[in-house]
Amino acid sequence: MLLTPSERATYKTEIAHRLSPLSWSEVDVILDEFGANTQDMWSGDVFSYVVTMIKGLGDLPLRQLAAHLNIETGENSVLDPPVFWIEGQLWVFLSHLSKHKIFASELQAALATYGICSFVAHEDIEPDAEWQEEIEKALRTCDALVALLNEGFNQSTWTDQEVGYALGRGVPVFSVRLDIAPYGLFGKKQAFNGKGKDAASIANELYDAYRKHPKTRDKLADIVVDRFCNSGSFAEAKANSKQVEELEVWKSEYKSRLRDAVNNNGQVKHSWGVPEKIEAVIKKHDPDAVKEDFDDKIPF
Incomplete structure (x- = not known):
């Protein structure tokens, strides 16, 4: 038929x-x-x-x-992306126990500073939405999953199913050891020691893993370049330029996009030392690139 x-x-x-x-x-x-x-x-x-x-x-x-x-x-x-995902960001499902939703929300906020949009079921689902349906949408469309391994995680049917769904899709599944160690099918997957660490530290480690992982580095590289080009302050330009320097992926269009930001985004152009850093990055990935001159580098 x-x-x-x-x-x-x-x-x-x-x-x-x-x-x-x-x-x-x-x-x-x-x-x-x-x-x-x-x-x-x-x-x-x-x-x-x-x-x-x-x-x-x-x-x-x-x-x-x-x-x-x-x-x-x-x-x-039919693919129906959840409304809580933010376009232009990496989509990460945070699998956690409901009694630990405060820490999950703190990690969600920390990840957002890296251009990573994470789903926390007990915070992101509208009160009148079908709870299970929204979780399924998030699992079907996420780029990766993080399991927050507090005591009792392995006894929850929901968290086990969430991890299993992500493993079945083949997306990166990372775990954060808080009270218990990884187990079962995802016991061999990459794990992070979260004991005694705050959400900001864990978020930084996760970001570093995603920028290197073969299944997330391409999308995250695009996100890093987008965030740099749209820097809204001198401080943002400096912070975002550091992430550009750490790119694990280089695409041909990055050269023109980065130079356009240096020439036309005043927050980038006048951020002390940033234009030179970006030109060095371009030269590193494209040794034959012709160096451009940048005027008015002194911030004011």
């Missing part, structure tokens, strides 16, 4: 979202097996790449690829 336009749209959107957390090589292996196109060079993100590569895929291979990724059509399968 032929797919309806709605079913094709659902499959393509869901497939792109399911493959987005994977590495480029993993994506190409899967696309190639199902007869989709692949390319050696791509300047955009994984989502746009997958959408473009499966654009001409026939109904049968599209069905087969969707089945491989456990995607179903129908009302419940």
Whole structure:
């Protein structure tokens, strides 16, 4: 039976979202097996790449690829991003026990300073919203999950299911050891010692892991560049430039975007030493780049 336009749209959107957390090589292996196109060079993100590569895929291979990724059509399968996710940020699900929601909220606020939007069920769901449905939406669309391992975490059916869902999707699953150690299927995953640390320290460690992880570093690199280009103060420009210096990923369009920010964003242009730092970053990643002159570097 032929797919309806709605079913094709659902499959393509869901497939792109399911493959987005994977590495480029993993994506190409899967696309190639199902007869989709692949390319050696791509300047955009994984989502746009997958959408473009499966654009001409026939109904049968599209069905087969969707089945491989456990995607179903129908009302419940249509991607409906939760309203609490912030566009242009990394989306992280914080799995925690309800009695520890205060610390989860503190970590949520600390992560936000790095361009990471995190979901805390007991804070982000509207009172009249279907609680389980919103949690499912968050799990289906998050870029990563963090398990806050307080005493009793392994006895909660909800937290175990949240971790299992994320593991099944193949998104990065990190744990923060607070009272107990990682266990079960995610016992071998990356863990952080959170005992005696405040939310800011843990957030910094998580950010550092996400900027290096092959499944999150591309998106986070875009976020870092966006935040730098939109710096709203001298202090922001300085802080954001440090993150630009630490980029694990370099894309060709970054050179023009960073230089445009230096030339046209006054908070960047007049932040002491920042233009020189950015030019050094460009030179590091693109040794053949011609150095540009920057005028009026003295802040006022």
